[in-house]
Ligand SMILES: NC(=O)N[C@@H](O)C(=O)O
């Protein structure tokens with residue numbers, strides 16, 4: 001099964017979380033004597049469950065072999081997780097519609113144009129970071145705290161084949 005890769009847009013991604021970009025701010029205004037524009041309240045961080053707190057980390061990703069195989073998914077039941085490219089690099093996103101157990105037919109794949117990051121909502125199934133270039137740094141905002149914040153699940157083969165991303169198109 002080949003998964004079509006769609007351009008990332010706020011509407012298409014809405015069931016899974018938020019797109020992080022200057023175009024998705026809830027407000028926008030000048031600060032610092034007009035020298036800076038604040039793109040305000042772009043995305044919300046959900047990290048407080050079970051005594052958790054938000055943290056900022058950096059993930060340095062390495063491209064996976066092509067064609068990219070989607071063999072598993074994961075989710076974070078106690079908090080959201082945000083990924084923002086630190087060098088304007090494109091990256092791939094794979095999520096599953098709101099079913100409890102992700103089914104292959106419910107998978108959705110997107111590509112960020114590099115100016116966009118994403119926040120996966122709490123408990124939203126997603127594939128771990130999929131980068132397209134070596135030494136690819138992403139700023140991560142997610143939860144640190146007690147309790148298990150990671151569920152992983154293997155995906156079945158479809159028609160005997162591993163699910164792959166239809167990328168590059
Ligand atoms: N495991 C980990 O911290 N990374 C994943 O959550 C991911 O979504 O890349």
Ligand code: NI
Pocket residue numbers: 074075076081126127128
């Ligand atoms: Ni994750």
